[in-house]
Amino acid sequence: xxxxxxxxxxxxxxxxxxxxxxxxxxxxxxxxxxxxxxxxxxxxxxxxxxxxxxxxxxxxxxxxxxxxxxxxxxxxxxxxxxxxxxxxxxxxxxxxxxxxxxxxxxxxxxxxxxxxxxxxxxxxxxxxxxxxxxxxxxxxxxxxxxxxxxxxxxxxxxxxxxxxxxxxxxxxxxxxxxxxxxxxxxxxxxxxxxxxxxxxxxxxxxxxxxxxxxxxxxxxxxxxxxxxxxxxxxxxxxxxxxxxxxxxxxxxxxxxxxxxxxxxxxxxxxxxxxxxxxxxxxxxxxxxxxxxxxxxxxxxxxxxxxxxxxxxxxxxxxxxxxxxxxxxxxxxxxxxxxxxxxxxxxxxxxxxxxxxxxxxxxxxxxxxxxxxxxxxxxxxxxxxxxxxxxxxxxxxxxxxxxxxxxxxxxxxxxxx
Ligand code: NIG
Ligand code: FE
Numbered sequence: 001x002x003x004x005x006x007x008x009x010x011x012x013x014x015x016x017x018x019x020x021x022x023x024x025x026x027x028x029x030x031x032x033x034x035x036x037x038x039x040x041x042x043x044x045x046x047x048x049x050x051x052x053x054x055x056x057x058x059x060x061x062x063x064x065x066x067x068x069x070x071x072x073x074x075x076x077x078x079x080x081x082x083x084x085x086x087x088x089x090x091x092x093x094x095x096x097x098x099x100x101x102x103x104x105x106x107x108x109x110x111x112x113x114x115x116x117x118x119x120x121x122x123x124x125x126x127x128x129x130x131x132x133x134x135x136x137x138x139x140x141x142x143x144x145x146x147x148x149x150x151x152x153x154x155x156x157x158x159x160x161x162x163x164x165x166x167x168x169x170x171x172x173x174x175x176x177x178x179x180x181x182x183x184x185x186x187x188x189x190x191x192x193x194x195x196x197x198x199x200x201x202x203x204x205x206x207x208x209x210x211x212x213x214x215x216x217x218x219x220x221x222x223x224x225x226x227x228x229x230x231x232x233x234x235x236x237x238x239x240x241x242x243x244x245x246x247x248x249x250x251x252x253x254x255x256x257x258x259x260x261x262x263x264x265x266x267x268x269x270x271x272x273x274x275x276x277x278x279x280x281x282x283x284x285x286x287x288x289x290x291x292x293x294x295x296x297x298x299x300x301x302x303x304x305x306x307x308x309x310x311x312x313x314x315x316x317x318x319x320x321x322x323x324x325x326x327x328x329x330x331x332x333x334x335x336x337x338x339x340x341x342x343x344x345x346x347x348x349x350x351x352x353x354x355x356x357x358x359x360x361x362x363x364x365x366x367x368x369x370x371x372x373x374x375x376x377x378x379x380x381x382x383x384x385x386x387x388x389x390x391x392x393x394x395x396x397x398x399x400x401x402x403x404x405x406x407x408x409x410x411x412x413x414x415x416x
Pocket of ligand 1: 107242290
């Protein structure tokens, strides 16, 4: 027996990439992922071998199960304060998001709630949601600021994101969504001056790996997108961006010209921009929760895949457009709305999501030497989308430790 070791035996399916060392999966590589039966062993928190080790300290009977990499949610707005159920009520009766936003709802409403909430309340709510995400298989997630809407507010939001990362089982990343809505009293340009001025303090936190901006008629324009890209490049941070969500602004070519790591939403992407983003080193992050709940347009996922895009799916977890925290649910939506195959959907929440966060070197796929972040599904991988709305997660492991085990699945784990 060896302490700290873990072994899976008799899995019906293990999701493996077509080759080791691939940074992401695009083009024909996606369907070349294998879902073959097998086992796996873990030592020291890392995947050690692609066969079981009967001498492991913890042995998992994975019969009839699929073993997949820990799911990675690369686009969330955690941590935030409170909820906006009243807006959903308006939205389902046909009031557009822009109208809700212009009448004091939307991002401004969550900014007020955040400003009024004590740190402990914000962290308590977010930690509860992170536990729900663990039970749905999420082992890594991104946090964003964006509800601060002032220099002090954004710095506090980023500090809260870092504190959340310390408090939860998952590992997290922090993105400075420093241009989410134009704060009262500023022009868009004037706020970008403020963003530039606060950047040294943002970097000083030591936790922020990306900057983000929302380009929309109610938020910022391509001009500020370009400037945010230049600021990110100068600071050595990745650029993420919320673009083409409600209307077409031709933001994608601008994002590509400043080296964006990802373009997110894309429900309204211009057809001429699909080819270039399909060839670029830039992920296309689709958010079907926001599209479905907001009756938004549908991102052209199939055309993006055919153009060779690095396709990613995420929850967009936030109190407004997508109060959704389950990646299995997002897979179910994406498979139905976009016509994705099981392998396309799985790549989009594992290796491609890891690449979006710059974490593909140590997670996102089942390879010897990568961190043993794993999800045991109680059914074949094809069932995740098919049995829509059901949580298929039997157990979640982070760095080889079981961090969630569903009660009716506990019999699978034997300690020695
Ligand atoms: O990704 N589009 C901008 N930001 C969020 C929504 C934020 C909110 O409504 O609170 C999004 O959908
Ligand atoms: Fe978002």
